[in-house]
Amino acid sequence: QVAGSQNPSAACLYPVGCLAREGGVACDKDRPCPPPISTLCTHEHSTPQMHPFSVMVNGEKERVSLLFMKLASRGSVDTVAQQMAAHPEYLESFLRTQHYILHMDGPLPLPYRHYIAIMAAARHHCNYLVHLHSAQFLRVGGDPLWLQDLQAAPARLRLLDQINKVLAHQPWLTSCAHIQALLKSGEQCWSLAELVQAVVILAHCHSLCCFVFGSDAESNCASFAKSPSGTSPKYCPFDAANELDSNCYLHYVHSANGLHRLDLLTLLFCVLLDLEEEEEVICFTDLSRFITDPEFCYQEFARRDDHFQVFRVQDYSWEDHGFSLVNRLYSDIGHLLDDRFRSVATLPSLHSHDLKRAIWNYTHCVLGIRYDDYDYGEMNHLLERDFKFYIKAVACFPDTTKTSVCLLSWTSLKPSERIHVNLLIMEARLQAELLYSLRAITQYMIL
Numbered sequence: 001q002v003a004g005s006q007n008p009s010a011a012c013l014y015p016v017g018c019l020a021r022e023g024g025v026a027c028d029k030d031r032p033c034p035p036p037i038s039t040l041c042t043h044e045h046s047t048p049q050m051h052p053f054s055v056m057v058n059g060e061k062e063r064v065s066l067l068f069m070k071l072a073s074r075g076s077v078d079t080v081a082q083q084m085a086a087h088p089e090y091l092e093s094f095l096r097t098q099h100y101i102l103h104m105d106g107p108l109p110l111p112y113r114h115y116i117a118i119m120a121a122a123r124h125h126c127n128y129l130v131h132l133h134s135a136q137f138l139r140v141g142g143d144p145l146w147l148q149d150l151q152a153a154p155a156r157l158r159l160l161d162q163i164n165k166v167l168a169h170q171p172w173l174t175s176c177a178h179i180q181a182l183l184k185s186g187e188q189c190w191s192l193a194e195l196v197q198a199v200v201i202l203a204h205c206h207s208l209c210c211f212v213f214g215s216d217a218e219s220n221c222a223s224f225a226k227s228p229s230g231t232s233p234k235y236c237p238f239d240a241a242n243e244l245d246s247n248c249y250l251h252y253v254h255s256a257n258g259l260h261r262l263d264l265l266t267l268l269f270c271v272l273l274d275l276e277e278e279e280e281v282i283c284f285t286d287l288s289r290f291i292t293d294p295e296f297c298y299q300e301f302a303r304r305d306d307h308f309q310v311f312r313v314q315d316y317s318w319e320d321h322g323f324s325l326v327n328r329l330y331s332d333i334g335h336l337l338d339d340r341f342r343s344v345a346t347l348p349s350l351h352s353h354d355l356k357r358a359i360w361n362y363t364h365c366v367l368g369i370r371y372d373d374y375d376y377g378e379m380n381h382l383l384e385r386d387f388k389f390y391i392k393a394v395a396c397f398p399d400t401t402k403t404s405v406c407l408l409s410w411t412s413l414k415p416s417e418r419i420h421v422n423l424l425i426m427e428a429r430l431q432a433e434l435l436y437s438l439r440a441i442t443q444y445m446i447l
Contacts, residue, residue: 126287197333211423
C-alpha cells in the first residue's frame, strides 16, 4: 500500500506487473533501447560508459535536469515541459497517467482518444494542446478529414460535445441525463467503459488547459508552426509519454532485487529516440471549428440557488466513492489518478499545509464543491483577494481569447513555488470534474 494513502485499496500501481500486463515490455528491434539506469550514471569506481548521459550525478532531480538541458540544447523543450520538470516527483506521476489514458490498453481506439483531447482543449481555445493532439491523432492513423471540423467526425464523437461543454465550463450541471443520452443513443451509443475513459480524457485535458494558461505556455505555441526555412518544427516533448509506444518503449531495469518499474529518467530518455522523426503539425487559427455553442461559458456558482445545490464532499468523495467506481470501470486508472493527487499535495514546498489546502479548497469552492469540515474563514485569511482572482481565472476560464493572463506579484516565491501553485489548481480542477461526472454515472447506475 502506498504510504499516506487514505484509500485502503489504493495499493502501489507500480509493481511492474501492472504495466507489463499491457504488453508494453517488448523492444522495437529497429531502435536502440534506453540503457539501464545503472549505465546512465557512473559511480566512483565504475568505468564510464560511452553514452551522452554517462555523467556523474547525484539524485533523480539532478539527472532529470541534465536530461532536460540536453533536450533544450536541441531546441526540444517548451515552457510547460521545463516548468513541470521543476517537480520531477510529480512529473513522473503525471506522465504515467497521461501515457496510460492515451496509449495503453483501453476500450477507445487511439484516434478517438486524441480527438476527444482536441475537443476538450478547443473549449478553452488552448492552441498548445489542440496542435499537440492533432499531430498525435494523425500519427496513430486518424482520418485527416475529421480535423476539418466537429461535423466531419463520427456521430459517436459528436455526441460527446454536450458533456464536454458542461464539464469544461459549468461542471455542476453534469447530470444523469447526460450519461443516459450517451449510453442509450441507439446505434451510436457508448458503452459504460468507453464513456468512463472519455470522461477521464476530457477532465485531464480541461485541467491541463489550466496549467498551460497559468504558465503562459500559449506564448510558445508558435514553435509548432512550420519554420520559414521549410524545415520541420521544433519537437514538443511535453507529452513525453506519447513517445512511449506500448510496443516499443516500456523497458524495465533489472537488478539483484528483480524487475523494477521505470523511473522518470528512463521515461524521458525515450524522448531523444524520436528527435529525428519530427513531424509537422497542422495549425488551426480558429479552434471554434471543434466546438458548438461558443457563448456557453463559466457562470458564477450561486450557492444560495435552490436549483443548483452545493456538491458536498461528505456525500460523494473521491476517496470513498469516485476512486472505487472509476477503478472498477477503467482498470488501474484510479490508482494513477490517486497517485497524482497525493503527489501534488506532498511536494516539498515553502507553502504551509494550510495554504496548500486553502488553494485546493478555493478551487473546489468556485466550482461548487464544499467541505463541511473546513473553516472557510481560514481560507479568507490565507488567500488575498488578488490571489483568489488568479486561482479563479486559472481554474474556471483558462482562455487567453477571453481572459488576460493575470500574473501575480509573486516576487517572494521561487519559480518552483509558482509552478506548484499552478499544479495544485490543475489537480483540484481535475478532481472536481471527475467528482461531478462520476457522481452522475453513479446516479445512472442505480436508477
